[in-house]
Amino acid sequence: DIQMxxxxxxxxxxxxxxxxxxxRASQSISSYLNWYRQKPGRAPELLIFAASSSHSGVPSRxxxxxxxxxxxxxxxxxxxxxxxxxxCQQTYSSPLTFxxxxxxxxx
Amino acid sequence: xxxxxxxxGALVQPxxxxxxxxxxxxxxxxxxxxxxxxxxxxxxxxxVSAIINSGGSTHYADSVKGRFTISRDNSKNTLYxxxxxxxxxDTAVYSCAKTGKSSGYYLYNWFDSxxxxxxxxxxx
Numbered sequence: 001d002i003q004m005x006x007x008x009x010x011x012x013x014x015x016x017x018x019x020x021x022x023x024r025a026s027q028s029i030s031s032y033l034n035w036y037r038q039k040p041g042r043a044p045e046l047l048i049f050a051a052s053s054s055h056s057g058v059p060s061r062x063x064x065x066x067x068x069x070x071x072x073x074x075x076x077x078x079x080x081x082x083x084x085x086x087x088c089q090q091t092y093s094s095p096l097t098f099x100x101x102x103x104x105x106x107x
Numbered sequence: 108x109x110x111x112x113x114x115x116g117a118l119v120q121p122x123x124x125x126x127x128x129x130x131x132x133x134x135x136x137x138x139x140x141x142x143x144x145x146x147x148x149x150x151x152x153x154x155v156s157a158i159i160n161s162g163g164s165t166h167y168a169d170s171v172k173g174r175f176t177i178s179r180d181n182s183k184n185t186l187y188x189x190x191x192x193x194x195x196x197d198t199a200v201y202s203c204a205k206t207g208k209s210s211g212y213y214l215y216n217w218f219d220s221x222x223x224x225x226x227x228x229x230x231x
Contacts, residue, residue, distance in 0.1 A: 001169075034217040036152075043202060043224065044152065049217035055207075087152055091216050095168045096142070096154040 002026050002090050006099035012107040017078045021102045023071045023088035032092040035064055035073045038101075039084045047086075048073060078104070109133040109220040111203050116225030123193050123229070129186040129203030129222055137161075137181040140206045140213040143188050145199035146224070155201070156188065160211035170196075193229045200224035 003026040013019050023033065031051040036044040046055040048064035051071055061076040075082055083106050088099040115127040129141070143155040156177040157166045165177050176189040186203050206212075207219035 032215055036218075038152075043221035044218070045221075046207065046217060046219050049207060049219075055217075055219060089152075089154075089217075091214055094157075094166050094214065096157070096213070098152040098154065101151045 001095055002029060002093055002097055004088055004090055004097050004099040006086075006088055006102050008102060009100060010103040010105060012105050013078055014107045015078055015080060017107075019075045019078055019082075019104060021073045021086055021088075023066075023073070023099050025069045025071075025090055025092075028068045029090045029092035031067045032090055033064075033066065033071045034089045034091065035062075036087045036089065037082070037084050038087065039081070044087065109205060111205060111220055111222035113201065113203055113222045113225040116201065116227045118228045118230065119193055120231050121194055121229055124189070124191045125193065125227060127188040127190065127201055127225060127227070129188075131184045131186065131203075131205070134205065134220075135209075136179075136184040138209045138211065140211055140216065141179060141186045142204045142206070142213060142218065143177060143186075143201055144204050144218070144221075145197075145201045145227075147196075147199040150199075153199075157213035158186070159213065160209075166213065190227070193227075195229050198227060198229050200226050 033051045035048040038044040110132045112130045142157040174192045202224040204218035205220040206216040
């Protein structure tokens, strides 16, 4: 199974800050890496698919980069609705696996 | 608008069985692979199972293989998850998720829509 490791597991930031979350795969997954945001008590929402493609309707402050084993999700200017937990997911091979999550909290 | 509505969650005793349903609308259900994903209380996301668009191929996480069965009825736009031999470790909110690319396959894809989930609690 491919292990997905996110870092950090949590972070504190302020509205307007730039934030970067890292996701590493235990083996190469090409660009088959997706990012989701989950607000408390809500279903996850797709932000980025195929490592760097923005899902329809997702604000431009979200961007994704990487390929192979190392990936990043960046939020250029944190908004109040971005305080949530973020997950990466690989769909290169079965079983599909998610990272452990990164909780973004208000400083 | 895509809508996914899960049902069937309940409190069940260890060793028991449960069948979850996911009613889909707002898209051509038969064109998309579907998955079940679960989230234990206070924990992260865990993929459980996937089924290709035709229903002809199914895939499972090792943690549920041999106990859970995914299926779909494209005439009813409904996805199912039959869960047997349940244990406390299966306690979670179970959500269905639609793949974003209409390839019919779940790999090399993403989940562009999720249901709100249905809670399964396994306890005596």
